[in-house]
Amino acid sequence: MDIELNGIDGFAPPPFKIKSVEAIRLISREERERKINENGMNLFLLSSKDVYIDMLTDSGTSAMSDQQWAGIMTGDESYAGSGSFDHLASAVSDIMGFSYTLPAHQGRGAEQTFDKVLIKEGQIVPGNMHFDTTRAHIENVNGRAVDCVIDEAFDAGCELPFKGNIDIGKLEALVKKDPSRIAYILITATCNNGGGQPVSIENMRQTREISSKYKVPLFLDAARYAENAFFIKKREPGYADKRLREIAREMMSYMDGCIMSAKKDALVNIGGFIALNDKELYNRLAPVNVLMEGFPTYGGMSGRDMEAMAIGLYEGIDERYLAHRIGQVEYLAAKLDEAGVPLMKPFGGHAVYINGKEFMSHIPCENFPSQALCVECYLEGGIRGVEIGALLAGRDPDTGESICPKLDMMRLAAPRRVYMREHMDYVAEVVKSVFKRRNEIRGLDFEYESPIMRHFLSRLKWVEG
Ligand code: F0G
Numbered sequence: 176m177d178i179e180l181n182g183i184d185g186f187a188p189p190p191f192k193i194k195s196v197e198a199i200r201l202i203s204r205e206e207r208e209r210k211i212n213e214n215g216m217n218l219f220l221l222s223s224k225d226v227y228i229d230m231l232t233d234s235g236t237s238a239m240s241d242q243q244w245a246g247i248m249t250g251d252e253s254y255a256g257s258g259s260f261d262h263l264a265s266a267v268s269d270i271m272g273f274s275y276t277l278p279a280h281q282g283r284g285a286e287q288t289f290d291k292v293l294i295k296e297g298q299i300v301p302g303n304m305h306f307d308t309t310r311a312h313i314e315n316v317n318g319r320a321v322d323c324v325i326d327e328a329f330d331a332g333c334e335l336p337f338k339g340n341i342d343i344g345k346l347e348a349l350v351k352k353d354p355s356r357i358a359y360i361l362i363t364a365t366c367n368n369g370g371g372q373p374v375s376i377e378n379m380r381q382t383r384e385i386s387s388k389y390k391v392p393l394f395l396d397a398a399r400y401a402e403n404a405f406f407i408k409k410r411e412p413g414y415a416d417k418r419l420r421e422i423a424r425e426m427m428s429y430m431d432g433c434i435m436s437a438k439k440d441a442l443v444n445i446g447g448f449i450a451l452n453d454k455e456l457y458n459r460l461a462p463v464n465v466l467m468e469g470f471p472t473y474g475g476m477s478g479r480d481m482e483a484m485a486i487g488l489y490e491g492i493d494e495r496y497l498a499h500r501i502g503q504v505e506y507l508a509a510k511l512d513e514a515g516v517p518l519m520k521p522f523g524g525h526a527v528y529i530n531g532k533e534f535m536s537h538i539p540c541e542n543f544p545s546q547a548l549c550v551e552c553y554l555e556g557g558i559r560g561v562e563i564g565a566l567l568a569g570r571d572p573d574t575g576e577s578i579c580p581k582l583d584m585m586r587l588a589a590p591r592r593v594y595m596r597e598h599m600d601y602v603a604e605v606v607k608s609v610f611k612r613r614n615e616i617r618g619l620d621f622e623y624e625s626p627i628m629r630h631f632l633s634r635l636k637w638v639e640g
Contacts, residue, residue, distance in 0.1 A: 180498045187502045190495040191592060194241055201227040201557045208554060215622055215634025216550050218559050227557030228598055229590070233525045234398075235281075235438035235445060236590035240490055243442070243483040250479025255470055259478040262485035263448070270420065270488055271397075271427045273450035275457040279468045280475030282398060282436025282447045286312040288464040289434055289449055292456075293392075294318040294358040301349050302361035302396075303341045304328065304369045307567075307628075309361070309396060318358055321349060328369045329581040331519045331530045336410040337375040338521070339366030339403075347385050354389040361434075363396040364403035364426070368563065370584070371399070371504075371523020373406035376414065376425060383429040397433040400426065401440040402524035405497040419494050432456075439525065442487035442591055446480050496592075503599060504589050510603035516610050519584060526588035529606070531564055535613060540565045540579040542618025542638055548585045548609065551616055556605030560587045567630045 180187060202210070202225055214220035223229060229236070239247075251258040264276040279285035286309055294300065296317040303324040305313070310320040323345040327333045341362065350357050362382060364374040386393035404422040408414050414422060427433065432451025437443050449464075451457060461471050468475035476484075490496060501524055508522035511529070519528035531545025538544040545564035552558045564583035571578055587602065609616075618638045625632035 179495050187495070187498040189499050189592070189595075190493075191240070199227055200224075204554070207557060211550060211553055216546070216619055216636065217630075217632075217634060218549055218553060218561065219631050220634075221553075221559065225557075226553075226559045228594065228602055229559050230526070230587040230602070231559045231561050233439060233588040233590055234436065235443075236593065237438075237442045237444065237487075238590070238592040239442060239444070239483060239487070240592075243486045243490070246482035246486045247479040250477060250482040252478040253472075255472055257472050257478045257481065259481040259485070260472040263481040263488075266485040266488045267448065267450045270423060270492060271433065271450055272424055273427065273432060274452050275450065275454065277449045277457070277460055277464050277468075277471060278474030278476050278481060279447040279449065279464065281438055281445055282396075282434065283308040283312065284468050284475050285434045285436070285447045285449045287315075288460055288467050289394075290316050290318065291463050291467070292459050297356070298358040299349070299356050300358050300361055301341075301346055303339050303363055303374060304366050305361065306363060306367050306396065306398075309363070311628075323349065324366065324369060328366070328372065331370070331517070331528075331533070331582060331584070334520050336373075336406075336521065337378060338372035339364060339369055339374040340378040341374070341382055343378070343381045343385065346382065350385055350389045350391060354391055357389070357391045359392045359394055359431075360386055361394050361396055362430075363398075365399045365406070365524045367399070367525075370519035370528040370582070371402075371525050372521075373403045373410070373524065375411050376407050376422070377411070379426055379429045386431075392431040393429065395426065395430045395433040397435040398439045399525055400433070400435070401492045401497060402501060404492065405494070405501055406524060408494075419492050419497065423492055437484050437487070439591075440488075440491040441484050442491050443480065443484045446476050446484045448474070500589070500591060503594075503596070506596065507587070507589070507599040507603055510600070511606055514603075514607045514610065516606060519582070526586045528563070529560075529585045529587070530583075531562070531585050532583040534585075534610065535616060535618075537614060538616070538618035540583065541577055542620060543635070544618065545583050545585045546635065547616055547619050550619070551609045552585070552605055555609050556601065558587070558602055558605050560585045562586075562630060566633070569629055 313320040437446040508527045517530040517533035535544035546562040568578040568580040619635040623634040
């Protein structure tokens with residue numbers, strides 16, 4: 176057995192050693208209470224120095240390798256014709272097989288350019304489950320984002336290997352009605368809002384069939400494409416002996432292109448891109464990208480960032496790295512599962528999703544059970560997770576009523592190559608002790624409700640009682 180890949184007790188040791196460290200500190204319980212009260216029970220408003228283990232996001236929080244830092248020194252900062260852009264475009268073409276790359280400052284920068292060109296007013300973008308900024312950009316150009324994920328995706332405990340899959344029947348019914356109303360189809364892999372669940376190759380192939388049949392383009396939101404490829408290797412029949420690079424190539428072969436937030440699987444702190452093969456579409460996107468992001472050979476990034484990204488793309492699809500990374504998330508999830516903490520299953524790729532609705536079953540949806548859980552984990556041990564539930568869901572634009580989402584969760588996202596097994600042990604202990612006293616925990620209410628994307632800036636207070 177290959178210990179590097181399979182580990183001991185299923186946990187692969189990190190395929191790296193540490194060259195530089197950053198100190199972290201746990202402030203006292205009294206200080207944590209003061210900080211969270213001062214900041215309206217909103218973990219986004221906390222200063223990071225007051226957080227001990229930060230699992231708010233896996234986006235832009237990776238530790239770069241010595242090779243990437245070396246790339247930072249050799250970055251070519253030329254406005255036009257930067258050699259670092261050539262390195263980036265060559266990495267994208269080598270790994271993903273796309274001939275044209277348009278850089279952007281991050282995923283949402285790429286989304287903005289892309290949607291401005293691809294969506295006409297009133298057009299629809301069906302997908303499995305769109306990420307928040309993806310949806311917001313589609314709506315910003317008066318398009319409609321429609322989720323067509325399989326129904327099981329909303330059943331937190333249901334153990335299907337590919338819970339990020341598109342429901343092909345739902346998709347075809349929507350597309351067939353009027354193909355001219357479909358701007359493009361978007362698969363998000365892995366599916367962040369659905370618990371980091373992967374999409375199978377078979378599902379991508381079937382989606383391609385629909386896309387070809389109705390002549391509607393198909394794109395991938397590739398933020399976590401490498402983690403998705405790893406799950407395909409582990410879970411999909413016929414893929415166990417394939418190399419991850421081959422799997423990634425096959426995934427991309429069904430796509431007309433991809434949009435990528437490189438802050439995840441490309442192991443950089445900032446950056447993104449659009450990649451595709453259609454020259455005519457590239458020629459329509461490039462001038463818009465000049466306006467929104469920058470000249471086509473830098474697009475909102477510095478040369479050094481593109482250099483680090485070119486290197487990070489290769490490191491991010493390395494199997495030993497992914498075995499460790501996904502193994503680390505699984506390690507934390509398994510510890511919580513053992514203690515009876517209700518979790519989204521199967522365990523996702525980049526984060527552990529705790530089912531806040533069930534964990535805090537005594538707190539009604541309108542009192543934000545998962546947010547109360549996030550606040551308590553901070554108070555208990557200085558951990559910062561993020562609520563993906565009723566607070567994030569906001570209000571129905573038609574009725575003005577707060578939405579009660581089917582999934583109400585706390586996400587503990589693991590930054591890449593940052594924390595060690597001991598940190599995961601600590602996080603598990605903190606969550607477990609909150610779980611033991613869950614029945615004493617109250618819900619939350621608004622002190623101030625921010626009008627848009629309310630989870631970022633709202634202030635909350637404990638419900639009286
Ligand atoms: N697509 C997916 C699937 C994402 O998860 C994100 C960001 C984006 C697009 C947007 O990319 O941040 O570079 O502009 N997700 C982060 C998160 C913010 O915490 O999950 P971005």
